[in-house]
Amino acid sequence: MARAESVVVMIESIERASVMAYHKRKLVLVYAVMRHFAQDLRAAGWTVDYYAEHGDFADALGQHAAKYRPAKLRLMQQSEWGVTEALAAAAARLGLAVDVTPHVNFVSVPADFDAHAKSAAARVTMDVFYRGMRRKTGLLMDGGEPAGGKWNYDAANRERPVRGLRFAPVPRFEPDAITREVIAMVERRFAGHPGIVGDFALAVCRRDALAALEQFCAQRLDTFGPWQDAMIAGERTMSHSLLSAYINTGLLHPLEVCERAELAYRNGTARLSSVEGFIRQVIGWREYIWRVYWKLMPEYRARNALGADLPVPAMYRTGDTAMFCLREALAQVRETAYAHHIVRLMVLGNFALIAGFDPIETxxxxxxxFIDGYDWVMVPNVIGMSLHADGGYVGTKPYCASANYINTMSDYCKHCRYDRKATTTDDACPFNALYWDFVARNADRFARNQRMAVIVRNWQNRPIETRAAIRAKAARIRDALCRGDRI
Ligand SMILES: Cc1cc2nc3c(=O)[nH]c(=O)nc-3n(C[C@H](O)[C@H](O)[C@H](O)COP(=O)(O)OP(=O)(O)OC[C@H]3O[C@@H](n4cnc5c(N)ncnc54)[C@H](O)[C@@H]3O)c2cc1C
Ligand code: SF4
Structure with missing residues (x-):
């Protein structure tokens, strides 16, 4: 694409940003990234036709076509199912030829996924796909072998939280005039949206995103692995990278992120188990999720294999709950639009799973x-990994757990008014009855699942009165959630 002959059209569509009540911080990030990118493009000699705070895409595109009379519109494959076609149709209505280029923010191509499927319908596992991606990229490979001799070092990770554990702080990037203008616009235009902008200090340009990557690899990557699954009250980021928002908005490329992480291992800054664990998240999980989305959409989004139908309760919006773990998680999401993976999966997602929240609403x-939320990444992570509503494509075993897991991996239960060991008493932790009720509701299905059958047998071997009391307690909790009572 030649700079002299091309015009870059960028559209802030208020209509698109209002389709859903997006967290204010997310809107600030997206608009600030767009405006800084436009500035960088202009500085590099490109002509940019920018539509700030515009009503909708089609109208702005029409104005652009009338102004510049382009011969064709070149756009990158969109990350959301159906949107590339919708944009191409809008362009076609204006008489524009359309040229769609592949998405640039991923490392894999469809064949990297399909090559591992024994048949068109067969499931591809993340582990097999990940090994293929390591071979393809050469990341952490010594000749044809994985660095250190193993593909996966998770056995060295998963440390429990210990008292006084602290990590290097996440870098702050103070808002410049452009970002301050965006913040004011979001506060004005999207006042009714959830969350707070607060002291927004995220990177919104490539230079700062690269600085964030550098700081992570130099100061926090080494401790990423051991405490990857741990949760500590008041310690919201642990040693996680917080790079997903930057990768998903295109400020960073996943391959450069992994290459920089590998360098930290090669130069002795970070241990292999941490670096491998981190690279697996990016070229393993992130790429796998992207491929699953494009493989199984659009029917995937509507899956509800466990027949879950509880409306998402009011406390997910208000944050008002006596359950310490959920209160911490919901407060963090409201204030930062971020929570690390285990908080998403084993607190917010786990509760939604065992209580039986409706998958699409969840x-x-x-x-x-979430600051990094887009349809492609939410659907396989929520419908699939978290709620098991896909029937077991992303994970063969549901990520369900009682208070025991949360107590092992966090210090939350110490601060909670509920009794983590009790199941049916008034002060019993709600996770416990809901967990067993979830097993009971799905006993037929889980009895056929090798990884769940033992748990089902454990449930079925309990005295009938115990089971009845647990199910009654779970029913009371679910009723309270439906009514919007504080639990
Ligand atoms: C219920 C649920 C919802 C999620 N929603 C999102 C989302 O909207 N957007 C999003 O990018 N990730 C999502 N994830 C995946 C993962 O939790 C986040 O990518 C991660 O927590 C982002 O924080 P981080 O950058 O500090 O990640 P780190 O823990 O530092 O991990 C490194 C990177 O790996 C990638 N990654 C790791 N796991 C996944 C995954 N399962 N899917 C995709 N990428 C992954 C991300 O790019 C991330 O930045 C979700 C997971 C769950 C269980
Ligand atoms: S006791 Fe239950 S509700 Fe309270 S923090 Fe622990 S797991 Fe969460």
Whole structure:
């Protein structure tokens, strides 16, 4: 694409940003990234036709076509199912030829996924796909072998939280005039949206995103692995990278992120188990999720294999709950639009799974509330990994757990008014009855699942009165959630 002959059209569509009640911080990030990118493009000699705070895409595109009379519109494959076609149709209505280029923000191509499927319908596992991606990229490979001799070092990770554990702080990038203008616009235009902008200090340009990557690899990557799954009250980021928002908005490329992480291992700054664990998240999980989305959409989004139908309760919007773990998680999401993976999966997602939240409503809650949320990444993570509503494509075993897991991996239960060991008493932790009720509701299905059958047998071997009391307690909790009572 030649700079002299091309015009870059960028559109801030208020209509698109209002389709869902997106967290204010997310809107600030997206608009600030767009405006800084436009500035960088102009500085590099490109002509940019920018539509700030515009009503909708089609109208702005029409104005652009009338102004510049382009011969064709070149656009990158969109990350959301159906949107590339919708944009191409809008362009076609204006008489523009359309040229769609592949998405640039991923490392894999469809064949990297399909090559591992024994048949068109067969499931591809993340582990097999990940090994293929390591071979393809050469990341952490010594000749044809994985660095250190193993593909996966998770056995060295998963440390429990210990008292006084502290990590290097996440870098702050103070808002410049452009970002301050965006913040004012979001506060004005989207006043009714959830969350707070607060002291927004995220990177919104490539230079700062690269600085964030550098700081992570130099100061926090080494401790990423051991405490990857741990949760500590008041310690919201641990040693996680917080790079997903930058990768998903295109400020960073996943391959450069992994290459910089590998360098930290090669130069002795970070241990192999941490670096491998981190690279697996990016070229393993992130790419796998992207491929699953494009493989199984659009029917995937509507899956509800466990027949879950509880409306997302009011406390997910208000944050008002006596359950310490959920209160911490919901407060963090409201204030930062971020929570690390285990908080998403084993606190917010786990509760939604065992209580039986409606999958689409849950998906949309996550999508609207998280800084890095987009349809492609939410659907397989929420419908699939978290709620098991896909029937076991992303994970063969549901990520369900009682208070025991949360107590092992966090210090939350110490601060909670509920008794983590009790199941049916008034002060019993709600996770416990809901967990067993979830197993009971799905006993037939899980009895056929090798990884769940033992748990089902454990449930079925309990005295009938015990089971009845647990199920009655779970029913009371679910009723309270439906009514919007504080639990
Ligand atoms: C219920 C649920 C919802 C999620 N929603 C999102 C989302 O909207 N957007 C999003 O990018 N990730 C999502 N994830 C995946 C993961 O939790 C986030 O990518 C991660 O927490 C982002 O924080 P981080 O950058 O500090 O990640 P780190 O823990 O530092 O991990 C490094 C990177 O790996 C990638 N990654 C790791 N796991 C996944 C995954 N399962 N899917 C995709 N990328 C992954 C991300 O790019 C991330 O930045 C979700 C997971 C769950 C269980
Ligand atoms: S006792 Fe239950 S509700 Fe309270 S923090 Fe622990 S797991 Fe969460």
């Amino acid at each position: 998906n949309d809650w996550f999508w609207s509330m």
